[in-house]
Structure formats: C-alpha cells, structure tokens
Amino acid sequence: MHPQSPQALVYVGRSRLHRNRANLIQALHVAEGFRNIGLPMRMYLPPAEGCDVRRVLEDFGVSPDLDIRPTQWLHTRFRLWPFFLRFRRELRAARSVFTPLPQVSGILAALGIPHVLEIHDAERDLIAKGMLDTVISAHRKGVLTRLLPVSRGAERLLLDSGADPARVTVAPNGVELGAYQALPAFDPARLAAPRLVYLGTLERKRGIEVFGAAAAAGLGQVTLIGNKAPGYTPPPGVVVLPFVPHHEVPGWYGRTDIVLLPYPKDIATADSMSPMKLFEALAAGRPIVASNLPVLRELLTHEENALLVDADDADAWLAAIRRLQADPRLAATLAGNARELASRFTWEKRAADIARACGWLPAA
Template sequence: MKLLYIANERIPTDRANGLQIMKTCEAFAKNGIGVELFLPNRKTWAMNEDPFEYYRVDPVFTIRKIPCIDLIPYLSFLGPVPYWLIAVSFSLSAVFYAASRKRDILYFRHDPILFWFLIFFRRNCVGEFHFLARKAYQRFFHRLKLVVVINRAAKEKYDAIPGVKEKVVWAPDGVSVEDFDIKLSQSQARLRLGIGEKDRIVVYTGHFYRWKGIDTLIKAASLLPKNILVLLVGGETPQDSPLSKENLPSNIKKVGQKKYAEVPVYLKAADVLVLTGTKKDDRSNLYTSPLKLFEYMASGSPIVASDTAAIREVLEHKKNAWLVSADDARALSDGIMNMLGDSKLNAALAAQARKDVENYSWEKRAVRIIQAVIAE
C-alpha cells in the first residue's frame, strides 16, 4: 500500500505538529506502508537540521518539498495575507503533485484551505482532525474514506453525522517510549542541566497558550513555597499568553525552547510534572490529545494534571496521576505539594503511568488506522 501524506507545515518546527506528523509517517512505514510526505518548500527556524535526526525518526519514508509562495518574512507589512498565499499556493501544488503520483491513500491533517482541494479526491482520502471541525467541513465528511480523530468527544460529534459514523476512527496521539525512558537517574539528569540535587523541581513543557490553562500554573506557583522552582520548558510566548501580561512569581523560570532530544532530560530531572487544561475552552477541555501527556507518562516522573474530559480519557486519579480541579490554582498547588510530600505515592503513580503508556505507541496508533483503511 502506498500513502501520500500532505501537510502544510514547516518541519522541523517548534510546534508539536511537526513531531506528530513525522512520528505518524514513521509508524505507517514501519507497518509496511510506502510513505511519501509532501511539505511546503519554506524556510524554517531550524533549516539546517535534518528532520529525521531532529525528531529521532528512522529514514524509512521520503520527504518532498513542493513549491509555495512564502512571504512570511514580510508578515509585519502584509498582515495575514502571507498565510493565505502559502495555504492556497501549497494546496494547488499538492493537488498537482498528488494527481501525478500513484498512491492508494491520500492522507492529510486538517487545514482550512487544503481540505477544500483534497475532498475531490474521493474514496481514497483520509483526513485527520485535531480539535472540532466546523460544520461547513463536517458536511463533506461523507466524501472522505476515513475521518481520524484524537479524542472521544470529537468521535461522538462526528458519529451523529448521517453516513459518517462508520468512517470515524478514534486514534489518540502517542509517544516513542524509548525516546523518553532514558537511562539517566534523576541526579544524573540534574547534573547535566546544572540543577541542584536537593532542589525541588516542578516542570511544565510545551507552548504557553492561554487555552492550555497555563494561567492556572502561574497562579499556583505563587502559592507554592518559594524554594520550589517551576521550570517552563517551551517555545516563544504567544501574544495572548498570560506569561506576556502578568508579573511572574519569583519561583518561575522560563528555560526557552529545547530540541526534542533535550526534553526527556528535563522530565527526568523533575520531582513533579504538571499538565494543565481549562474548562473555559472546549479545545482544551474536550478536543485535545496533548503529546506532552504521553511523554510525561513515558518519562517515569509523577504527574499532576487538570481534571478535564480530554485528560481523563488517559489519566485516572490516584491510579496513574494526581488529578486536580481545572482552573483552580489552590487545588493545583495543593496537588503539587501532596506529590512532593509522598514519595511512595508518586512512585506508584509514575510506575503505573509508565506501564499504561505502552498502549499509546505511534506504531499501535498506525495499526489502528491502517486496519480501518483496509476494512472501509
């Protein structure tokens, strides 16, 4: 079987999208699928990085950069126009190249422009949708061979669309466990990062969007003893992020964007890993499957997480994590202190999470999707 994956994404990128795409392609290829990944020919923040090495992905599939109009360097002058030009020009190129390629499956991650070009490749087009697609897109789901979703809430919504239920495949995101189950002790990880062995460290990784509930962690940090350091490991701060608008407590430290291969060291060095979510935004509460969730589980460090519907699909309170009320800074700070004060409990929860994450490998996810393609 030959699969053509089309993604309007810069790779390597500082966003999780790039990792998810590369790992998905690798998993398909390792399950016997011939994979070719089409990407826009754009400048990236890590242009000199080999994407396979950057994401620790075996070169078992091919990457082809196809033409697009890239005016992102002039964004400050042209407003949103460059984004539209890239989307339209890349979509046109993708359609042209896809039409000239022999393939059994045309696979894409939801893109508001690309979608309208690809739905006309009927019967062999698979769309993967993160967050909830607008109704304008849902009306054309019947044209797709499969609709891949990453959470149960979206599946329930799409199942209700006439003629679509049999096409919807639930496939939450995953992790390469071997990338995060590193052979370092906590002391060795801290030594590598220059962190004191006796320091008490809380770690959050990822971007700092408000819809991810990062404001709750900021407020919780102010309630923690000042000798507990909260490390924020992530990329640039979005304009709508509370990190750019609030005075941060003195025990919060931003360490900046780190390469994929460096993140596991921070997770191993942590006493507690924090995963926030918010019930104020459906993207966070219902329609997400955070990559950091599975990376945390694979690391072997204990997790304190917001009790949202999306997170509860994977984590269970007092079984593999400590869940706290979403949007409640006091509950989050109390949860962190509870885990810091009970080494027996946090070791048990971390061990169970490490065991449970084996069900969320990229390879198992790929098998689920491939089986659905064959069955459809």
C-alpha cells in the first residue's frame, strides 16, 4: 500500500502498463517530471496483466518507485463511472487531477472536480468523439482549469472553438536528455554508408516505405525495429529486428547516422501531434530529415536543424539523404543545432512550465 498523499497531483489514464505504447511512455515521463520538481503525482491506471510493475517501469526508463495504483475500474471493459464512485474522495482531495482523456474530463466536470486536460489528438479525441463542445464548456465554466495542447495546431482548434486563451498552455512533449548524453557524437565520415534505423510498429501507414526505398537505392544500411502489424511484409534489403524495451532506444539512435521521420500527411494526428520520436532524434544529435508538415515546423526549421521534404515524395527523401552525404558540413550543422534545441524540452522543464501556468509553483 502507498501512503496517502494529501494535495498530491492525481493522474487518471487508461493506458495499460504491459503494453509498449507511446501514450503510456509519455504518461510515465509526465509523472516522473512532476515528481522530479517536487510535485508528487499518484497515477491511477488499469491493472498490469501478468507483469512485474517495477521491471516494466525500468524497461521504460523511468523510476520504478513511481506511485502507480492499478485499478480494474479503469480497464476499458468497464464504463468510467464506477471508478469515480470508488475514488471520488481521493480526487476531491487532490491538488488537481491531470488527465489526457476528454471522457474523464467530462465526468470530472459533471462532478465539479477541478482538473487539467492534456490534448494530444484534437481531431480524434475531441471532434470525432463529439467531446469538443463539452470540453470547451467545462473550460469556460472554470472546472476544467487549464487546457494543455501539445502543439500550436491543437491550440488553434481550441481557441477557435471558444477556449479562454488565458488558460490554454501549449506543452510539447519532451525527452530524457540524460539517456542520450553518452551517445557517440555524430560522425560525418559515416555518411558514405549511413545507418538508417526505424523504431516503432512496422506497418505501411507510418510512412516507413521511405526506408525500403533508401535500401533499394543503396543509400545506407537500413534496420527496422518493432512488432510487425498483420499483413506487413518488410521490403528486401533491410534488417528486421523485434521490439526492444524503451530504455534501449537511445542506444539505437547512437547507431544511427541520419534520422528519418517520414510522418504521412494523412496520419490521424497530423494536425496536433507532438511526437516523442522527434524529441528523441533531436537529443541524439543526428541530422534529421522529416516530413514537411505544419505541426513539425513548429519546432523544425528547414536547413537549420533539419531537412524538410514532401511526405509523399519518395524521390525527395532520397535526394535529402544524398544531399547530406554530399555536404558533411551541413549534416554536422543540422546535428549540432538539433541537440541544442533538445535541451529546451526536458520532461522536468515541461513539468515546471505546466506547474507555473497552473499555479502549482510560483512564477519563475
């Protein structure tokens, strides 16, 4: 049993600890970020089925001592109201409740419990599920005390829909810089035969055809790492490795010479995402080639810290790789500027920025 922590922050989510999903990894780093700045956070999550929670947290690269309280009432097989009936007292006693789920926000608002809502996918979570009006109404009434979109794109949607701009704070995702500090420095000499590594689910809708095209063109050593989606067939000429624990991800960036971030234009989160892969690539200090999407341009500047290309133009991706090979000085500049930019996006800084905006810490 964990001791009760009056005035702790409380996180409510439905990500399951035994699944390696980006939203879970982000949630754990959020909690650790707040803890590291002196704001303890209790996390209510669904049960971890058949796994050692401490080992799972270590695999995710976060402290195994995070205050996680699994409860069956957050499992997706149940509706949410039983959870709130069981834990209403704890939620009311919290300094604030923090959630990335509009459905949770709706119930908290109905119960009059002050809370903060983090917005990751405005299109899918707010519009497609019919939650936008409910969220904006709760925000204007004040029970939803602050909206935290992770991108300017999501912020624009909220403001255009009537959110109070004084209580909207853009909070992009972050990265654990310490995990990347020991990586070998970018070596321009390796550009003659660069190593290209993809980490994530292996399926076509993620734009990874670019890696197959690079392999077919003889532009580098291509490695795809992750679980294969049903029906996915890796292209010839690439090495395919199984999923690796998240704490091993930095090491694979250390074995990468050029980072490709080929997000498709039609990806569901294209207008509002803040992908953790982007921050990991920045922290790795490697030259980046990324899709020229508005949401990525919020951080990336063409020829300053990345090369931006048309997401759907395979030839443009290959031309960008060849350009870096032909211009090692440009590649080194992009790599250095990327690493410098990453220093602005630690999880602790993100937590502190949010805490000050919410009044949980004094202004800097």
